[in-house]
Amino acid sequence: MTSSAITASGLRKAYKDKVVLDGIDLDVPTGTIFSLLGPNGAGKTTTVNVLTTLMKADGGTIRVAGHDVATETKAVRAAIGVTGQFAAVDELLTGRENLQLIADLKRIRPAESKQIVADLLERFDLTESAEKLSSTYSGGMRRKLDLAMTLVGRPSIIFLDEPTTGLDPRSRRTMWEIIRQLVADGVTIFLTTQYLDEADRLADRIAVLDGGRIVAQGTPAELKRQIPGSHVRLRFASDLDLETAATILTGATRDAEDDLVLRAPSDGSAKSVRDLLTHLDNHNLDVEEFSVHTPDLDDVFLALTGKTSTTDTTDTTSTTDPKVSA
Numbered sequence: 001m002t003s004s005a006i007t008a009s010g011l012r013k014a015y016k017d018k019v020v021l022d023g024i025d026l027d028v029p030t031g032t033i034f035s036l037l038g039p040n041g042a043g044k045t046t047t048v049n050v051l052t053t054l055m056k057a058d059g060g061t062i063r064v065a066g067h068d069v070a071t072e073t074k075a076v077r078a079a080i081g082v083t084g085q086f087a088a089v090d091e092l093l094t095g096r097e098n099l100q101l102i103a104d105l106k107r108i109r110p111a112e113s114k115q116i117v118a119d120l121l122e123r124f125d126l127t128e129s130a131e132k133l134s135s136t137y138s139g140g141m142r143r144k145l146d147l148a149m150t151l152v153g154r155p156s157i158i159f160l161d162e163p164t165t166g167l168d169p170r171s172r173r174t175m176w177e178i179i180r181q182l183v184a185d186g187v188t189i190f191l192t193t194q195y196l197d198e199a200d201r202l203a204d205r206i207a208v209l210d211g212g213r214i215v216a217q218g219t220p221a222e223l224k225r226q227i228p229g230s231h232v233r234l235r236f237a238s239d240l241d242l243e244t245a246a247t248i249l250t251g252a253t254r255d256a257e258d259d260l261v262l263r264a265p266s267d268g269s270a271k272s273v274r275d276l277l278t279h280l281d282n283h284n285l286d287v288e289e290f291s292v293h294t295p296d297l298d299d300v301f302l303a304l305t306g307k308t309s310t311t312d313t314t315d316t317t318s319t320t321d322p323k324v325s326a
């Protein structure tokens, strides 16, 4: 049986008469990574602030780690860790001192806390730099220290606000590995990120927030399937072949950049691609190159949040008759 680490039902929040969250429902199973996506101003920070008890909701029922955020604030706070934009790292302290400070604030006994701090430094590969001032740390080291500080209290749910913003590719990968390891250990992660590829790689489930509502929710694969856009890109040897192909392929559209390319809708499966090529072959049409394209999370995001999409769905250069296709 899977339990829920976070549930929200009918979460509402307004700033004066400006409704920011208009009835949000969320369910984050324990030990999974959940990512909340949305354009700027969609209400992500407000959602996180409510879930982490920093802000009170105007309506709805919200439970975090089994506790009601409205009435059991203390118990919720004891179960969660929040890291990210608040950057808790004190630059005037060393890495070890930063961790020790958190342990002291959490009233962990000195005998125990020394070991916890040493273990965390080791785990985050910070032992060598432990006695250096954190102001001398790189961005990646600082993020790791920030997350290590969150882990001092052994939270079961961690809110990660843009954990890799500004990091180089290598540090991002290291952070992803750390996050995956936390989840393998049973921790639940609530992730906000501006990188869709990060959500795609890490999240078990994603919710897209727009206009105060969740406009889509599911696994990355489910979200990608929700929008049209899979297609086969076909490059022909001549204009004549392309013109003929355009008349026999349903829904085919011309490529905006290459005059010899058609894009034919397809689910990308081996069978449909084979049927498509056979169909063209039967008409003696010479395909020079082909490639299969599936929508990525960028396409999903743009389609769902109503911004200009780069997918085929907005392509208006179609020249074809809707005739029978392969």
Ligand SMILES: Nc1ncnc2c1ncn2[C@@H]1O[C@H](COP(=O)(O)OP(=O)(O)OP(=O)(O)O)[C@@H](O)[C@H]1O
Pocket: 015, 018, 020, 038, 039, 040, 041, 042, 043, 044, 045, 046, 047
């Ligand atoms: N204290 C406040 N008073 C009034 N309006 C606010 C307040 N905080 C946020 N807002 C507004 O609420 C909306 C949602 O803000 P929020 O910060 O939750 O969005 P976000 O999705 O986190 O955005 P971003 O990606 O830019 O951080 C925005 O229109 C913002 O201007």
